[in-house]
Amino acid sequence: MSKATDIRVVGARLYYLPMQTRVPLKFGTETVTSVTCARACIRVADRRGRTAEGWGETPLSAQWVWPGTIPYERRLDTLKRFSVTLAKAWAGFAAAGHPMEVGYDFQEQVLPGLLRETNGQGRAGEPMPWLAALVCCSVFDQALHDAYGNLLDRPVYETYRQELISRDLAAFLDPAADTAASFEGKYPQDFLLPKRLDKLPAWHLVGGLDPLDESELTGNEPTDGYPVLLAEWIRRDGLTCLKVKLRGNDARWDFQRIVKVGRIGMENGAQYLSVDFNCTVTEPAYVNDILDRLRGEHPRVFERILYVEQPFPYELEHHRLDVHSVSARKPLFLDESAHDWRLVRLGRELGWTGVALKTCKTQTGALLSSCWAKVHGMQLMVQDLTNPMLAQVPHVLLAAHVGTIMGVETNAMQFYPDASAAEAAVHPGLYRRQDGMIDLSTVNGPGFGYRLLEIQRTLPEPAAVF
Numbered sequence: 001m002s003k004a005t006d007i008r009v010v011g012a013r014l015y016y017l018p019m020q021t022r023v024p025l026k027f028g029t030e031t032v033t034s035v036t037c038a039r040a041c042i043r044v045a046d047r048r049g050r051t052a053e054g055w056g057e058t059p060l061s062a063q064w065v066w067p068g069t070i071p072y073e074r075r076l077d078t079l080k081r082f083s084v085t086l087a088k089a090w091a092g093f094a095a096a097g098h099p100m101e102v103g104y105d106f107q108e109q110v111l112p113g114l115l116r117e118t119n120g121q122g123r124a125g126e127p128m129p130w131l132a133a134l135v136c137c138s139v140f141d142q143a144l145h146d147a148y149g150n151l152l153d154r155p156v157y158e159t160y161r162q163e164l165i166s167r168d169l170a171a172f173l174d175p176a177a178d179t180a181a182s183f184e185g186k187y188p189q190d191f192l193l194p195k196r197l198d199k200l201p202a203w204h205l206v207g208g209l210d211p212l213d214e215s216e217l218t219g220n221e222p223t224d225g226y227p228v229l230l231a232e233w234i235r236r237d238g239l240t241c242l243k244v245k246l247r248g249n250d251a252r253w254d255f256q257r258i259v260k261v262g263r264i265g266m267e268n269g270a271q272y273l274s275v276d277f278n279c280t281v282t283e284p285a286y287v288n289d290i291l292d293r294l295r296g297e298h299p300r301v302f303e304r305i306l307y308v309e310q311p312f313p314y315e316l317e318h319h320r321l322d323v324h325s326v327s328a329r330k331p332l333f334l335d336e337s338a339h340d341w342r343l344v345r346l347g348r349e350l351g352w353t354g355v356a357l358k359t360c361k362t363q364t365g366a367l368l369s370s371c372w373a374k375v376h377g378m379q380l381m382v383q384d385l386t387n388p389m390l391a392q393v394p395h396v397l398l399a400a401h402v403g404t405i406m407g408v409e410t411n412a413m414q415f416y417p418d419a420s421a422a423e424a425a426v427h428p429g430l431y432r433r434q435d436g437m438i439d440l441s442t443v444n445g446p447g448f449g450y451r452l453l454e455i456q457r458t459l460p461e462p463a464a465v466f
Contacts, residue, residue: 001166004047007148008096011043012087012140014464016080017389021415022222025386026208026245029280030063035416036076037389038083038136039459042090042143044151052151054447056142057390058135058360064336064385065132067279067314070125078124083136084464085114090140091466098165099145100188103364104172111137130339131314134361135385141362142394142448149447156394156448157196157401160188160367173341173372176348181375191371197400198441201407202433203241203274204233205384205414206261213264226417230261233414234268237433241272241306243409248280248311255290262301272406273304277311279336284326287311291329306406307381309356310335316343316350324351331405333381340365341372354379354405359394360387370402384409388419389457392430393448396440410438422457 017037025032039057060083062075095105111133119127149156152164162168169183211217212230227233230242244261246254254277262273281287287308294302308330313319316337326332333354334347344355355373357366357380370380382399385391392412399408412420413431424431429439443449 002047002096003164003166005152005164006096006098007044007046007102007151009042009090009093009144010045010051012091012466013041013462014083014087015039015459016463017460019388019416019419022224022226022417023415024209025415030067031209032061032063035059035061035386036080037391038139039390040087040139040143042140042147044144044147046151047096050151052147054143054145054147054150055390055450055452056139056146056394058138059385059387059391060135061385065135066129068126074124078118078128079132079136080463082118082128082133085118086136086140087464088466089114099148100160100165100364100367101167103141103144103362107137107362107365131336134339134365138360138362141364142359145363146447153446155446157192157397160192162187169371172368176345176376179376183375188367188371191374192401193403199437199439200396200399201241201436202237202239202438203243203407203409204237204239205409205411206230206242206244208245208247212260230264231268234265234270238435239433240270240436241407242270243274243276246275246277248277251286251290255293258290258294259298259301262298262304265304266300271304272306273301274307274309275305276309279310279313281311282313284321284323287326288329305330307331307333307354309333310337316346320350322350327351327353331379335383338369341369344369344372344378348376348378354381356381356383357398357402358383358385359398360385363394366398379405381405382408384411386412386415388412388416389423390450392420392423393443393450396430396438397443397448400440408438422455425456426451426454
């Protein structure tokens with residue numbers, strides 16, 4: 001049933017904001033030294049003719065969304081061209097409804113065809129993955145939700161209620177066959193925390209190329225006033241949570257890395273670890289052997305591991321590994337494989353026990369996956385894509401509203417801290433970790449609460465206007 005508050009998209013703009021990392025960031029087998037952020041503006045109109053604009057942003061991290069052998073610049077160029085295609089498609093999308101409905105319909109009805117068309121052109125030399133398409137789409141989907149909140153003069157997370165959405169969650173989600181769960185008469189609001197958290201524990205990313213102590217310094221480290229060594233970061237920011245990036249194909253190196261990070265963490269007051277094998281592991285025994293050895297030889301380090309993140313390849317449907325043996329040792333979280341709730345359902349069947357949500361896979365998709373996971377007793381985490389500038393705001397808001405196993409990963413302040421200077425002037429607690437926490441109490445007002453009029457940032461000329 002239609003509602004007076006239903007919206008449709010009437011215009012879209014797209015911008016690109018390039019930046020350099022201060023230190024390299026290793027993703028799996030690739031290393032990131034620069035990134036281009038896509039920023040989108042969506043204009044919407046409701047059934048009474050009222051209009052509003054909203055904004056979304058995410059890094060187009062080609063190395064993460066599209067690992068492969070073709071040159072990085074060719075992959076990035078394909079992502080940028082596809083984003084322009086999306087801007088035109090969003091501006092011409094006639095569907096009306098709540099952002100959850102419009103966002104879902106676009107991803108189901110339009111996005112797959114656009115991806116097939118792009119891959120049919122064969123310009124990149126190999127097919128662009130669905131994950132890459134989702135990341136390109138996410139900025140428009142975020143902007144849609146932001147515009148809706150701005151139109152109603154409400155924070156985004158106050159719009160996920162029954163009185164504003166025509167379809168309940170049963171229209172989007174199917175429960176697992178082995179449960180009595182039901183989504184009938186349920187809405188996203190039913191699965192959010194009763195009150196938003198204004199402070200969250202911050203997870204620090206220990207990258208595969210990050211020097212841990214002085215013995216690992218090369219002499220090429222930046223001298224820009226920011227910490228370089230792990231202990232310096234822990235002491236400066238009061239960190240308590242450390243995420244360890246591993247290789248996944250070198251068990252000796254991975255084991256030693258976990259032990260060394262764990263030791264430095266314990267010596268400086270960090271309490272929790274997570275381990276990220278970067279999707280390069282091909283057999284559960286690899287992870288099990290490392291965990292068992294840690295439990296036997298370094299029990300204090302083992303105890304501090306809160307969860308294991310995505311050791312296995314991206315495409316879950318093609319790599320249906322039974323991982324119950326891993327999750328019997330530690331909670332096991334889907335990340336790159338969790339494109340949508342259907343893959344979360346498959347992951348649960350295979351033995352995964354948690355989901356790492358990312359707003360770069362769309363706000364709509366993240367909320368649907370979180371609802372599905374909560375109904376089925378799976379734990380949640382919100383993971384970073386090294387989100388700077390505006391991208392940080394929806395990212396931390398998701399964690400503050402859905403409830404996670406522990407805080408939120410946030411690492412843009414490590415890899416390009418100065419990129420967010422304009423936003424940090426308005427939201428200082430979002431871009432600097434203090435006492436191991438980030439503070440989002442300044443994020444308020446309609447939409448995502450960006451407070452854009454107060455942020456002194458000059459945008460480049462738009463890459464596309466429709």
